[in-house]
Amino acid sequence: MKLVFFGDEYINNENLIPTFVSNKLNLEFENLSTNDASNTCIHNTIAKKILSLTAPDDYIFLIGWTSPFRLDAEYDGTYFTYKPGSKDYPNSMMNKLHKFDDYLFNKILVGQRWASIVYGVQQLLESQGIKYYMFNIHNPLDYNNYTKDMLDNINRKYYFDGAAESSTMINYLKSRGHNFNSHNDISQSGLMDYADFISQRLKDTRLIS
Amino acid sequence: MTTLVSIGCSHTAGAMLDGKGTSWHNHQNSFGGLIAKKYDLPHYQMGVPGASNQYIYRSTIKFINSVLNENDDYIFLLGWTSEERIELRYPENTNHIHKVIGDCLDLKYVPFTSGTHPDLYKTQELKDMSKLAPLIFYREQLATDWAVYAYTLQKIFKHKNIKYYMFNTCYELPVNQQNKDIVENLDTNLYYRPVEQDHSMLYWAMKNGYKKTDCWHLYHDGHQAWADHLEMLMKQQGLLTNITSRMTVSSADFIDIDGVKITTDDLSIISKKYRIEARFLIDKKYKKIYVVYPEAETVHSIKNKTEIVNRYLARKFKSTIKVSVYDNEFYNENEDFLINHLRKKILVD
Numbered sequence: 034m035k036l037v038f039f040g041d042e043y044i045n046n047e048n049l050i051p052t053f054v055s056n057k058l059n060l061e062f063e064n065l066s067t068n069d070a071s072n073t074c075i076h077n078t079i080a081k082k083i084l085s086l087t088a089p090d091d092y093i094f095l096i097g098w099t100s101p102f103r104l105d106a107e108y109d110g111t112y113f114t115y116k117p118g119s120k121d122y123p124n125s126m127m128n129k130l131h132k133f134d135d136y137l138f139n140k141i142l143v144g145q146r147w148a149s150i151v152y153g154v155q156q157l158l159e160s161q162g163i164k165y166y167m168f169n170i171h172n173p174l175d176y177n178n179y180t181k182d183m184l185d186n187i188n189r190k191y192y193f194d195g196a197a198e199s200s201t202m203i204n205y206l207k208s209r210g211h212n213f214n215s216h217n218d219i220s221q222s223g224l225m226d227y228a229d230f231i232s233q234r235l236k237d238t239r240l241i242s
Numbered sequence: 243m244t245t246l247v248s249i250g251c252s253h254t255a256g257a258m259l260d261g262k263g264t265s266w267h268n269h270q271n272s273f274g275g276l277i278a279k280k281y282d283l284p285h286y287q288m289g290v291p292g293a294s295n296q297y298i299y300r301s302t303i304k305f306i307n308s309v310l311n312e313n314d315d316y317i318f319l320l321g322w323t324s325e326e327r328i329e330l331r332y333p334e335n336t337n338h339i340h341k342v343i344g345d346c347l348d349l350k351y352v353p354f355t356s357g358t359h360p361d362l363y364k365t366q367e368l369k370d371m372s373k374l375a376p377l378i379f380y381r382e383q384l385a386t387d388w389a390v391y392a393y394t395l396q397k398i399f400k401h402k403n404i405k406y407y408m409f410n411t412c413y414e415l416p417v418n419q420q421n422k423d424i425v426e427n428l429d430t431n432l433y434y435r436p437v438e439q440d441h442s443m444l445y446w447a448m449k450n451g452y453k454k455t456d457c458w459h460l461y462h463d464g465h466q467a468w469a470d471h472l473e474m475l476m477k478q479q480g481l482l483t484n485i486t487s488r489m490t491v492s493s494a495d496f497i498d499i500d501g502v503k504i505t506t507d508d509l510s511i512i513s514k515k516y517r518i519e520a521r522f523l524i525d526k527k528y529k530k531i532y533v534v535y536p537e538a539e540t541v542h543s544i545k546n547k548t549e550i551v552n553r554y555l556a557r558k559f560k561s562t563i564k565v566s567v568y569d570n571e572f573y574n575e576n577e578d579f580l581i582n583h584l585r586k587k588i589l590v591d
Contacts, residue, residue, distance in 0.1 A: 076394070077420070107383065115377075130378070132367070133368075135333045136330045149299060149303040149304065153299070153398065160398065179348075
């Protein structure tokens with residue numbers, strides 16, 4: 034059995050969470066998370082990884098969904114995401130887009146988009162017989178009249194409380210007394226704490242015996 | 243009963259097939275409408291001019307979760323469009339809508355494309371934003387998204403045993419280092435030559451001698467030819483065997499929602515009690531209550547009256563019991579037409 038991690042900079046951070054989780058469970062791991070990734074980028078990475086598997090049931094995909102308020106962008110061959118409230122981009126022209134953030138990051142738009150990605154990825158993994166566990170890093174899924182039907186049909190057993198504000202990785206760690214600096218960076222002990230939590234969830238859901 | 247669902251951009255909507263624009267006539271005579279007519283199938287026409295591949299993916303997932311009835315048979319026709327398009331949404335606190343016709347559409351969504359003339363956007367923000375379009379359209383990524391959307395939907399359709407056929411409407415799916423593996427793994431029995439421009443709907447028709455409009459859309463004859471071609475391709479995959487034609491539907495005498503039985507008499511009481519002139523329809527199959535008001539009623543008025551009905555239903559039965567869809571169109575049409583029409587409307591607020 035091998036663990037494959039997907040997510041953003043919080044998962045990619047010096048391989049800390051993947052290393053802690055795999056050590057705890059005594060399993061191999063592969064880290065396919067990307068700094069500054071969007072959820073669309075995570076979806077794409079998952080699809081590509083599936084194609085490379087010869088024995089899908091030997092894998093558990095661990096997916097940390099990032100903020101839905103990220104838009105894929107590129108400058109001079111470098112991938113990054115455009116975000117509301119951020120000004121530090123490889124291409125400073127990107128800052129001209131902030132005037133239009135209400136359109137680009139409309140709450141219902143990003144909520145529906147993310148819900149359709151989560152539903153699609155769950156169905157994709159289940160259709161291929163791949164085990165998975167999902168959690169949110171920054172934001173909860175937005176459960177409203179626009180997303181209700183999709184979110185009512187997602188598999189909650191393998192998704193840690195997707196629509197609960199308190200269940201995001203950041204809020205979970207804050208509630209356990211871990212401090213984040215102004216860039217929302219977390220200490221190594223915080224990441225270890227979350228690795229413990231994820232490991233336990235894998236056992237509780239019997240993905241790992 | 244088999245239902246045809248066509249989702250895509252202006253080509254799927256049948257835009258310009260009469261040389262004029264978009265209309266119900268064009269919807270019905272688009273390639274999807276023509277196939278539905280030939281086989282006498284109910285047809286969800288979800289083609290939207292300017293729509294993106296994001297829209298096609300999101301709407302398909304939404305349809306599967308919100309509309310699809312497990313007891314029915316469906317054929318999805320997905321017409322993928324060019325990559326430099328995304329979905330935006332008018333802010334909720336504005337009255338702006340993107341007025342288009344079609345089924346199951348949420349009109350707050352606005353298609354944003356690299357080629358749209360700024361004057362076509364309603365707000366100054368969108369007009370200004372169109373000048374910055376190159377910053378938003380990361381082509382390589384959007385081509386990868388397209389491939390991943392198609393791949394994901396193929397797996398979902400197969401997993402759920404739903405029939406579908408995919409094709410490109412205007413351009414080929416660009417292959418790059420990021421999406422190469424995904425593209426190679428698309429099921430090309432059910433996605434018509436995805437990487438060949440000559441086999442997109444538009445170029446296939448032009449190659450076969452059908453004329454295009456000045457804005458690169460096909461006329462009626464081009465849609466007929468593409469419908470015939472698609473029919474042949476779908477037949478090869480067995481998609482058009484064992485299909486069942488539409489059946490006439492009528493309003494039921496009662497409905498059971500969340501363990502509560504509601505009858506036509508209950509609904510008549512509301513009408514009399516509050517002096518509301520309306521037709522109440524019970525859709526037993528989808529477990530929904532519809533209300534149709536006379537055309538003369540305003541949008542504001544029908545909203546208020548529906549709130550009165552909903553308050554009564556909640557008080558008398560259960561808080562979850564409410565009208566699913568209301569409208570002030572086609573008041574004098576027969577029940578079969580109305581129920582089929584209202585099934586295609588999504589009410590979200």
